[in-house]
Structure formats: structure tokens, C-alpha cells
Amino acid sequence: MDPHAFVSPVEAKAIEYLIAVAYLVLFVPFWRYLDGGTARARAAVRARVPARPPAGWFVVPDGISFHPGHTWARVDGEGLATVGADEFAFKLVAPERMVLPPTGDEVRQGEPAWLFGADGHDVALLAPVSGTVTELNTEALRAPEAAARDPYGRGWLMKVRAPRLAADRKQLLDGPVARRWIEAVTEALRARAGAPAALALEDGGAPVDGLARAVDGPEWPAVAREFLLS
């Protein structure tokens, strides 16, 4: 058979009209099906991502620049920075101990710099800036729970001589951008399957210590590493 042989135009046109009519007839229910779901779809999306966390869950102070791995840096002077872990990281892990690099060690932005340990597991946190460790907060090392109560003040962890501080800070988040970021991260944690109802409450209560354990039980180190990007 010659595949390009003459085709009866009457037959072909009849079928084409039938297809056109079928399209128009089916388009109406198809559109109604699709459009009927608009409100439902929006509700479904919003239901999966819980409402915004109560204001003040996590504080984002001015003058602090955040690394997406939940560590922070504050400029103390030319080429000198104080660094620490943010409130979210402390709440997520609730560290029982902290292992910091000794003074004189080099840390690199975005690479594991120190450890938070709890329940016999360690999770690494990423350095917010690159440089040489010049001083450690021994008080915070001795009492991590006290550091957790004031993570941007007395809970600082290290002083770092950072030769490329200006360039490093361009990779960090601060101000309104940091606030939106911490909101998004909090929502992501609350939206996780298995997040207990307590986390989704909007009663304005403070989040529990050891959020990762509350969300995923024994698998908490994996959850913590996911959020701490380590």
C-alpha cells in the first residue's frame, strides 16, 4: 500500500468535523473539572504547608549575617568576626556537648567546622566565614544549654580572623532576607511528615528543645544534617 495515496476528502473531512465537535463537547467538562479544583488545590497546598510560625519563634537580630547552614557571623572589626550557631540550630539539636576546633585552626566557609553532640550522635555545623580561629568561648563550651538561651550574645562560639570577610559576607543572609529565610526553614520543618501536632500549633508557645528528635525520633541526626546542610 502506498502510504501517501489519495485519501477520500469526504471521509477525512467527516472525521475531522467529528473530532472538532468531540473536542468542543469534551472541553467543557474538562475545563469544569480543572477549574473546579482551583480553590481545592490552593487549600491542599496550604494545608500541607502549615501557617506561618508565630511571630518571635526565632529571632533574627540586626547586625548578624546568617549562613544557610544555621551558623552566623558578626563583624567585630577589620577582618575579625565572631561566629556561632543560630537559635534554630540550638533548638534543632539541643546539644549536650560541643566540639570546637582549637585556636590556630583554619575553617572554611561552607565546610564543617565544629560539632554538636546529643544522644551519642554528632552533627557537624558549617563555618559561616573562612579564616583562622583565634579564640573560643569556653563558657559556652562548658554549658551548651546556657549558650542556647542566648545564641547571639553570650552563646557565641569562636572568634575568627577572616581575611576575606567582605567577600564571605556576600554569601550570607541578613535583615529581611534572613527573616524570610528563617520563616521558610521553619515552615519546611513543620511541614515534614511525622511532625507532631505540637509543632504545628499556633498557640504562640516556644518551640521545644531538640526539634529534630521530636520530628523524627531515632532518625534525628539525618534530619538535623539535612537542615544544617552538613
Place this chain on the structure above:
Amino acid sequence: MTDTLTRARAWIREKVLLGRSWREYARAIDTNGNRLAALVVAAGLTVIAYRFSGGLAAVTNLSQDTPWGLWIGFDMLCGVALAAGGYTLASAVYILGLERYRPVVRPAILTGFLGYLFAVIGLLCDLGQPWRIPYPIFYKYGVTSVMFEVGWCVFLYLTVLGLEFTPTVFEWLGWARIGRRAKDMTLGLTAFGVVLSTLHQSSLGSLFLSAPGKVHPLWYSPFLPVFFFVSSVVAGLSMVIVESALSHRAFQHRARPRPAAELDELTIGLGRAAALLLFAFFFLRLQGLAEGGRWAELATGYGAWYLVELLGLVLAPCLLFARAARAGDAGAVRVAAALAVLGVVVQRLNVSIVGFQWNVAHRYVPSAAEVLVSVTLVTLGVLTFRWIVNRMPVLDGRPLPAAGH
């Protein structure tokens, strides 16, 4: 002099090396993924060099019967279709005023620009006399050829996409004033881009109208230009859905922090549009089948493959898009988008390779070298996208400061 040199070094360190020294940068990019990519690119560039020294016959299975192979079927036809997100999203936001899709416009334009750029590079490999590529533009126009229109449109549209992307580059360079001037051109460029895309996306289908006896009757249709245009919009929307999901994951540190729900809502909106388009596209394809009247061909092996394409990669993603958009399931919309992208690739390959010269004695099968070159171009496209996104404000869409600030 020393001062200029120091400033240049500081500039390179900050803008290109992301604040690192050359040594630190080299250490940072030394990953397994990058090593594999380097291997692919090195092998691919070697093949390309060999193609230019030894000619097309040295590396391809092309012949007088099938002068168009994988580099046209995949690099050009699929590359250009998958790059259609640029004009689709730009027209949605800048012309139709659908502001909520603004966060995905810049990555869509970048994807479009790179898609066209690498399609043209693929074309250079394919042309027997690549140095003649400027001929239709500057020297011998060949106005009677469909290629004249395609050549001009791709040339102009690549320029338009480049200009549309310049505000992002100027923001990166910190040239606020010229950046604002570039932004002022956006609406005009978008309108021009839509006109050019409509012309050449359909013209890629028109190319095959000049070879009716060579295309399998199931895929040959006088509606081919319409099929190519409509499917390019489907491909553009679907690529934006897939690419935004991947970018959101891969470039989390570069993206403006945004709740997951925002991206999900955008995805579902795009999925709804894709469902409607695919619904129309399915019936258009049926019209093409009716026009040819070759229903009996459906009972052959080619027919089975045609049905896989039509039902599995057009109708199925259409219904999945509709169901997922209605249920608010962004994950399922992404699956449907991946299926739709695959559908457009298969459709283009069916017209240009599987169903092209289907009845000649020696069927064309691309050589391993041809496949390697195509994989190399895709790899280079992804690496370029990553390089740009890691440096320029593509994902966070920071606005330029207003005049007077």
C-alpha cells in the same frame, strides 16, 4: 598600573571565584560530578575536533539519504522546543501581567538563551560548511528556503534572549544605570520575542512539509507547523516546572528564601495551563491523523510506537496534569511535566529520525560519536547554567534600585 592589577585581581576573586583564591576554587570544584562532566566534555570536544578535521563522514552515520540526524533532530529541534520557556513565561508576565510567575522568568529566559545557543553550536557541527552559517543573514539570503526564515528567526531571537538577559548581567556587574536602561527594553523585546518564536517554532515543522514522501504518513501532516508551535509551548511550560524544582533543590543557597508553598502554587498554575494545552494538542494530533486518513497504519509497528507517543506521552501527561492541578499535588504536576518533556522530545525525534526516510533500505542510526557530541552539548549547557546561577542574580530576582537611589 599595580593598582589596576590589584583591582582586577580583587574583581576576579569576588565575581568569578566566589571570594576564593584560584587554588581554593580549584579545590572546591574538584568533585566526582565535576570530574565526570569534565571527562564527558573532554571526550566530546575531541570528537568535535575530529569532525572538523575529518569531515562529517568521519564521525557520523549521516548519508545522502539521511543528511539530517541526531544533531538536527535532538540538538536543534528538541533544544529549541525545550528552550521555549523563555518566551512563554516572559509573555505571561510582561505582556499578560501574570505577576505571580515573575520569580521563574529569569531562569526561564536563561534556559531559553542557553538552549538556543547550544542548538546553534550543534548546528555548526552539523553543517557541511559551517563557515557559511552567516550567509542567510549577511551574504546570500536564499529567500525561497524555509531555512531562510528559520535562520533569521533563530539569529534574531538568540539576540533578543541575550538582550533580555542583560539586566541580570548588569546587576551582577553592579552597573545599575545601564541595567535600568536594559530593563526598559523588556516589554518591546518580549513582544518581538513572541513574534519570532511563533514564526520559527512553527517553521521547524514547516521544514518537513517540503519532504512529504520522506516522513512516515502517521507523522506527516499539513498541520506540522501547528504541532511544532503548540508542542513548543507545552515543552516550555513543562521545562520551567522541571527546571524550577531542580533549581530550588540544587541552588537553595542562591535562591531568595521562599516558602515551599509559593513554588508549589506556581507549579500548579503552570500545570493547569499545560493540561489545557495538551488537551488541545491531543485533538489537533487526531485531526492530523484524520487528515492523512492512514488509520490502517496504526496496526503496524510504527502505529504502535505512534500510539505510545500519542496516548502515553500526550494524553497521559494531560490527564495527570489535570488531576494533579485539581488536587493541588505539585509533586504529581512535576511528574506530568517530566512526562510531557519526554513526549515533546519523542515527537520531534519521531518526525525527524524514526519516521524520516523510514522506507529507505539503509536506516539511519546515530553513531556513538554523534550521541557523545549531543551529551556533551547538554552537559555544557547544564554547566554554563550552574556557573551563571552561582554568580548572577537569576534565582533571587532582586530588583534594581529605583532611580535616584
